Amino acid sequence: MPLEIERKFLVTSGAWREGADACSIRQGYLCLGVDTTVRIRIAGAEAFITVKSKTEGLSRAEFEYSIPLGDAEMMLETLCARPLIEKTRYTAEHAGKVWTIDVFAGENDGLVVAEVELNGPDEIVSLPDWVGEEVTYDPRYRNSALVNAPLGNGS
Template structure:
């Protein structure tokens, strides 16, 4: 079984931008709402994947990902999604022994910026950069699936 181990944090300022070494645009949509798993189609630049993740909040959960043809992904995003797609630009930032992923959301989720760090073990130590704010790993609202159905721009409403 594939397992994802990650921590999510809000980003407190733009200091990370000076250290970003790559970026890529993402568009992802969800093929089902509530259930035991989230099923999404994602376009990353010119690549496309179908992804299935256990629908649970926390640092560790099952995850499966399969490459699919880009034309199929575009068609799925246009016709099969049960909520508007989530759009974001992901930046990669090296810090200490790890590479952080910083997601800058667009559309209805702007101006949300979230940093994630993926680990190989649940008990692995890592160093937080100064630009990382509060941890939100256990706050369901910050998960992409939740952002598709309840965008950040609607949180104050």
């Protein structure tokens, strides 16, 4: 079973920006259940459907599949809960790990969150100086929660 193991942090500065790659993302949720979420995502010119289980500690099951871009656009416009999540995802390397930094727009404008994927829940990670408070266990910072309770500057 595919497993996602990650830690999540608020970002405290823009020091990560130098040399970071960027990709625009739009995503919405078909299912916002307590135990399961189903997400539609357009990242650049690619589209995906992703099913995630309930998070247990740092881990959860994650199943992701490519879908036709036109289908994803139609589902985002007609089937997904509002508001859609809009963000630019950057990738930056620190101490041998790839970090993703999400700079949110729309209803979550102003929110900037960094994530690092782990090989196991006990893996020790060197934290870059541009991350602050860890929000891994705070459900308010899950993308699925940002639909019903945005955390942007206007919230």
